[in-house]
Each structure stands twice: as structure tokens, then as C-alpha cells.
Amino acid sequence: MNITESTVFVPGATSGIGLALALRLHAAGSTVIVGGRRTALLEQIAADHPGIHTVRIDTADTASIASASAEVIAAHPDVNVLVAMAGIMRTEDWHSPAGFLADAEAAVTTNLLGPIRLVAAFVEHLQTRSASTIVTVSSGLAHAPLRVTPTYNATKAAIHMLSESIRLQLADTSVQVLELVPPAVRTDLMPGHAENDAAVPLDAFVDEVMTLLETQPDAHEILVERVKPLRFSEVNGAYPEVVAMLNRTDPHARA
Structure with missing residues (x-):
């Protein structure tokens, strides 16, 4: 990328x-186009950061994804990178349906x-670019x-396995599939x-x-140091210890 x-x-x-x-x-x-549901926030971002473009999109709504993606491609025909960033994280209690079902469905x-719908909206266009990238966002908790x-x-x-799979399918195209794997980061997730x-x-x-993107342009995964213990716990035999560590601390302490 x-x-x-x-x-x-x-x-x-x-x-x-x-x-x-996006700002980096x-x-x-x-050239960066920021998408989001909240119009007021989009307007503030555009005002605070001249040169950033914005479009309203609700990534939980099929019609919104289709219309916003068409708008982006029409306004920016050179678009060659899709970063599928949107996500939600909610606690669930699986002892009864009331404790998890609605939140589980929203998360899926x-x-x-x-x-998946974003990739569907962009994948044909991205193949027309000489070099393009789909960036997926998983987690150490994958x-x-x-x-x-x-x-x-x-x-x-x-998302991790989807990334692995579509990378194989798109290997005969100009589209790179890059998986960003965050650890817990101080955000309002x-x-x-x-x-x-x-x-x-x-x-x-x-x-x-940003350093990894610059120095590893052909990478399959972007792995900061703090996520590597989770990412490789099964490979190096530390899985039981890592799972125990995650779950004996504050339940909101890791993302």
C-alpha cells in the first residue's frame, strides 16, 4: 500500500x-474520504481538516453502503484503497437470550x-486500478x-479468515488485501x-x-508489537496463559 x-x-x-x-x-x-453516520461530525472534520473529503454512510445499512460507495467512486474515480474500519464492541451475557441476542446480531x-458489503461495492472498481488495497480490520481478540x-x-x-481467503482469490488481480490487527487502543470503542x-x-x-505501512508495503498483516502476544499465542504455545491473562484483568482492559 x-x-x-x-x-x-x-x-x-x-x-x-x-x-x-485517516488524518495521518x-x-x-x-487523498482521503472519511465516511460516517453522523453528519455533524463529518462537517466538523471537514472544517477542522481542509482537504479531507466526507460522505455520509451507515455501514449497518445495505442501501447506504451501496449509495455512498457509488458516490465516492463517482466523485473520486482514482479511489484505490478501501479501509473497512467501522465496528462495534459490546459486552454480552450468554446465560439467556436477553443478555446477548440483540447485541450479537448488531455486531455481526x-x-x-x-x-463484506463494502468489499462487494468496491472490488470491481479496485481491479481497474493499477495498484489497489483492501484494508480489513480485525483484532488481537480474533x-x-x-x-x-x-x-x-x-x-x-x-474477518481474519475472510482476509486470508480473499487474498488468495484476488492474487491474480492488482488488489492487495491487508489486515490491520489492533490490540487494545485508547478509544471510545x-x-x-x-x-x-x-x-x-x-x-x-x-x-x-504508519511506520509499518511505510516500511512493509507488501505485508499481509499490520502487527504492532503489543498485539503479537495475542496473534501468535496458539503458534508459540502460550494460548492458555494469554487467555487467562486477558480474562483475569478488567474485562474492558483489552480490545
Whole structure:
């Protein structure tokens, strides 16, 4: 992925990792389009950061994805990077349906169907570019589960395997498939995350991500140092210890 000369669409980027990454890519020289549900936030981002483009999109809504994607491609025909950033993380109690079903369904819609639908909206266009990238966003919890967020863990595991699979299918095209694998980062993804001392500060995380994108342009995964114990726990035999560590601390301490 070329971080200096791309045209990048980042849906789900009105806050947190998405916005921070969008701003860094813009500062690096890329043209950036930020997508989100909240019009007021989009207007504020455009006012605060001249040169950033915005489009309203609800990644939980099929029609919104289709219309916003068509709008982006029409307005920015050079768009060659899709960052499927939007996601939600909610605690669940699986002792009874009332404790999990609604939140589980919402997580599947946003975290899994959202990226699938976004890729569907862009994949043909991306193949017309000489070099293009689909960036998926999984999590360290795709590889070691947090007890209180079962469906979040499952959707991120699905995103990991989806990324692995479509990378194989698209190997005969100009489309690179790049998986961003965050650890816990200080954002508002869940209550308390932004004040969590155990999480990586947002600026430090994005600093490391940008360095990896610049120095490893052909990578399959973007793995900051703090996520590697989770990512490789099964491979190196540390899985039981890592799962125990995750689940004996504050249940909101890891993402």
C-alpha cells in the first residue's frame, strides 16, 4: 500500500482509530474520504481538516453502503484503497437470550456484513486500478478471546479468515488485501477504553501503524508489537496463559 499517493476511503472514521489513521494518511500526501453516520461530525472534520473529503454512510445499512460507495467512486474515480474500519464492541451475557441476542446480531451486521458489503461495492472498481488495497480490520481478540465479548471476538476471527481467503482469490488481480490487527487502543470503542492505562495510546498506535505501512508495503498483516502476544499465542504455545491473562484483568482492559 502506497501511503503517500493513494486515494483512500475510510468508512467508520469519524472518531478513534479510523479518524486518526485517516488524518495521518492525509498528512502523508494521500487523498482521503472519511465516511460516517453522523453528519455533524463529518462537517466538523471537514472544517477542522481542509482537504479531507466526507460522505455520509451507515455501514449497518445495505442501501447506504451501496449509495455512498457509488458516490465516492463517482466523485473520486482514482479511489484505490478501501479501509473497512467501522465496528462495534459490546459486552454480552450468554446465560439467556436477553443478555446477548440483540447485541450479537448488531455486531455481526456491523463487524462482518458491513465489511463484506463494502468489499462487494468496491472490488470491481479496485481491479481497474493499477495498484489497489483492501484494508480489513480485525483484532488481537480474533486469536485469544475476551470472555465478555463473544460475538466481537467471533466477528474479528471471521474477518481474519475472510482476509486470508480473499487474498488468495484476488492474487491474480492488482488488489492487495491487508489486515490491520489492533490490540487494545485508547478509544471510545467501549466505555472506559479511552481511560484504560493497559491500552496503547491512540497516537502511539497510529505512529507504529504508519511506520509499518511505510516500511512493509507488501505485508499481509499490520502487527504492532503489543498485539503479537495475542496473534501468535496458539503458534508459540502460550494460548492458555494469554487467555487467562486477558480474562483475569478488567474485562474492558483489552480490545
